[in-house]
Amino acid sequence: MKQQLKQHIEKTIALSDREFDFVFSHFDQKSFLKHQFIIQEGNYAHNDYFILKGLVKSSHIGEEGKEHILQFGTESSWVSDPQAYHTHAKATLNIQCLEDTQTYFISFQEKEKLCADLTKMEKFFSKKTSLEQITLQRRILCLISNNAQNRYEDFLRQYPNLIQRIPKTMIASYLGVSRETLSRLSHA
Amino acid sequence: MKQQLKQHIEKTIALSDREFDFVFSHFDQKSFLKHQFIIQEGNYAHNDYFILKGLVKSSHIGEEGKEHILQFGTESSWVSDPQAYHTHAKATLNIQCLEDTQTYFISFQEKEKLCADLTKMEKFFSKKTSLEQITLQRRILCLISNNAQNRYEDFLRQYPNLIQRIPKTMIASYLGVSRETLSRLSHA
Numbered sequence: 001m002k003q004q005l006k007q008h009i010e011k012t013i014a015l016s017d018r019e020f021d022f023v024f025s026h027f028d029q030k031s032f033l034k035h036q037f038i039i040q041e042g043n044y045a046h047n048d049y050f051i052l053k054g055l056v057k058s059s060h061i062g063e064e065g066k067e068h069i070l071q072f073g074t075e076s077s078w079v080s081d082p083q084a085y086h087t088h089a090k091a092t093l094n095i096q097c098l099e100d101t102q103t104y105f106i107s108f109q110e111k112e113k114l115c116a117d118l119t120k121m122e123k124f125f126s127k128k129t130s131l132e133q134i135t136l137q138r139r140i141l142c143l144i145s146n147n148a149q150n151r152y153e154d155f156l157r158q159y160p161n162l163i164q165r166i167p168k169t170m171i172a173s174y175l176g177v178s179r180e181t182l183s184r185l186s187h188a
Numbered sequence: 189m190k191q192q193l194k195q196h197i198e199k200t201i202a203l204s205d206r207e208f209d210f211v212f213s214h215f216d217q218k219s220f221l222k223h224q225f226i227i228q229e230g231n232y233a234h235n236d237y238f239i240l241k242g243l244v245k246s247s248h249i250g251e252e253g254k255e256h257i258l259q260f261g262t263e264s265s266w267v268s269d270p271q272a273y274h275t276h277a278k279a280t281l282n283i284q285c286l287e288d289t290q291t292y293f294i295s296f297q298e299k300e301k302l303c304a305d306l307t308k309m310e311k312f313f314s315k316k317t318s319l320e321q322i323t324l325q326r327r328i329l330c331l332i333s334n335n336a337q338n339r340y341e342d343f344l345r346q347y348p349n350l351i352q353r354i355p356k357t358m359i360a361s362y363l364g365v366s367r368e369t370l371s372r373l374s375h376a
Contacts, residue, residue, distance in 0.1 A: 060329055069333040083325050090331060112240060119307045126314035127323055130274045136324035137271050141248055143331050144256040150316045 001052050005104055008050070012124045022118060025031060026110040032101045038079065039095040045084035047105040051077055054101025055165055057092050058107040059173075070139060072098075072159055082132065095108050099167065143176070151175045152185040193292055196238070196264050197284070200312045209307060214298040220289045226267065227283040231271035235275025235293040240266055247282050247361075254312055257362040258327060260286075260347055260354060266285050266316065284353065339363045340373040 005027070006020050015023065027050075032038055038056060039045045051073055058079060060067045070093065074081040084091040085108055106114070115122040138158070142151050152175060156163065163171075172182040189374055192213070194208050203211065215238075222228055226244060227233045245352060247257045258281065261267040269279040273296055294302070303310040326346070330339050341364060344351065351359075360370040 016207060024230060060332060060335050063335045063338065070328060082318070083322045086322060087301060093326075105326040115311070119310070122307070122310045122314055123303070126310055126317060129317045130270070131319055133324060134271045136321060136328060137280075140328055140331065143328065144248060145250050147251040149249065171265060 001102075001104075004052055004076060005050055006016070007139045010123055012127045013120050014052070015120075019118060023114060023121060025102045026079070026114045027106050030103050030105060032103070034097050034100050035089060037094060037096050038086070038103070039081050039091050039093060040060060041091050041094050043091055044088070045091040046088070046107045048078055048080040048085055048108075048111065049095075049103040049105045050103040051075055051079065052104060054097060054103075055162070056095050056097050056100040056101055057166075060092060061094070061144055061154045067173060068176075069170060071135060072162060074159075074162060074165075078128065078132070082129075098170075103135070148177045150186060151177075152182070189290075192264060193238055197312055200315045201308050203308075207306060211302060211360070214302045215292045215294050218291050219294060220285045220291070221286050222285050225282060226285050226289070226291070227269050227272075227279050227281060229279050231279055232276070233269045233279040234276070234295045234297070236266055236296075236299065237283075237291040237293045238266065239247040239263055240290040240292060242291075243350070244283050244289055245354075245358060246284050248280060250301070251357060255361060256364075257358060259323065260350060260362070262350060264349075264354075267319070270317075270320065287360075289333055298316050302353040313342075327349060335358055335372060336363060336365050336369055339365075340370070 002024060004025065008013065009015060010025065022087055038049055041061065053075060056073045056079055057069050058071050058073065059067050060090060061067055079095050081091040081093040081094070081095070083089055109123065115125065135159045138154070145151065155171065155175060168182060175182060177185070190212060193212065194203065197203060197211065226237055229249065241263060244259050244261045244267055246259050246261065247255050249255055267283050269281040269283070271277055273280040284322065299313065303313065306309060326342070330342055333339065343359065356370060357367060360367045
């Protein structure tokens with residue numbers, strides 16, 4: 001499991017075994033059951049979670065009580081509420097497990113200490129934030145494009161292996177279309 | 189003008205005059221007239237622009253030819269197409285000037301060189317990316333919240349001094365409401 005995190009970080013920066021052990025000493029481990037929440041709207045959310053195994057959804061509940069799914073997260077991806085994490089505000093997102101999920105996590109405070117002591121980790125986290133920013137930008141372009149077919153194709157591109165693991169009603173919610181429209185799109 | 193950039197960077201990290209001169213040597217200057225484009229969809233967009241003076245809008249043209257405004261940028265804010273900048277892909281956004289606009293800009297390549305030579309600038313850009321990520325997240329929550337009143341109040345919070353400088357039709361486009369609905373909101 002440690003190797004999964006090491007390999008992930010080494011896609012951006014090189015680390016000796018000793019350096020990785022130092023990095024790893026700033027992380028903790030936590031497991032969640034299907035349906036449990038990793039982050040709940042209204043609570044503080046100081047941690048950034050690296051998913052070792054499992055599947056989660058990140059969502060927001062609109063004024064009218066309707067759930068809007070922002071993104072899904074699976075093996076070797078990170079999940080957090082970026083606003084709550086970086087500004088120490090209360091979470092505006094919910095992150096809930098769709099499968100039993102195992103994570104390593106790092107608190108904002110530990111991340112700051114780690115980057116001060118091993119400056120190349122700043123580069124890793126900076127690159128990671130850039131990628132997350134790009135995902136959010138793609139999500140915005142999806143949301144404001146009124147073409148459901150494009151949104152469906154973008155979903156398949158972003159999550160090629162998840163189509164079987166995510167309930168159809170959640171894919172429809174992510175795309176902002178009805179269950180019937182999704183059925184039409186997936187048979188097109 | 190150099191002082192404006194120095195003060196901006198010094199909100200995140202301390203820089204000696206000599207260090208700032210080194211930072212500044214990685215920037216270029218460019219001015220744009222009202223209506224001109226800083227970034228156009230479909231072109232490469234290697235630069236990140238720091239606005240010294242002026243006002244711009246960042247937008248995407250949907251399939252149906254309708255313009256969707258993502259955000260506005262003004263004095264001491266940064267504008268770019270994050271996806272195009274970080275991945276060297278073609279721009280999916282347009283950034284157009286609503287007023288005559290003066291900028292300093294840094295290319296992705298120069299930014300990488302700068303961060304390698306002066307590692308504390310990595311921390312500055314990392315923090316900047318986090319803030320941009322938060323802005324995108326707020327924008328997503330705005331887009332998926334169906335409450336126009338909330339979106340209008342959020343606009344006022346984010347751009348307290350811009351209400352007089354931005355045409356009402358563009359504010360309506362940003363909020364995703366009609367000109368008539370905006371008029372009702374702004375008189376509520």
